[in-house]
Amino acid sequence: MEQSFYDQVFELVRLIPKGRVSSYGAIAKSLGAGGSARMVGYAMSTAGAAHPAVPAHRVVNSSGLLSGKFHFKTPEMMQELLEAEGVLVKNDKVQNFKNLFWNPLMEL
DNA sequence: GGATTGACGTGTC
């Protein structure tokens, strides 16, 4: 059975190593979706009900901004989780983002 | 089954 685009996103996001972050666009591209970066983010909103838990906090937009922090249980949780993994977050932005960026296409 | 929607991205003003 064909898994929805969402499921593909979930799986890929789960592959993001701890202490690393990725962007919606990069994930979309690695799935061959290209311009459907929005779908990746949209999928994340359903990720809350996904099994196993999807580390959505490791996914940020191309600017390293925690765009979806408001979708978590609490807006601050996203930053807390990231910092707990060693990712420094300031002003809702991932510091050293370029360095912590995990590119699926490159790492896989 | 058409219209709406969106955790985005890039470009322009």
Next chain:
DNA sequence: AGACACGCCAATC
């Protein structure tokens, strides 16, 4: 540098 506009594409209503 910050704000605004348009484009993409699949799931949901």
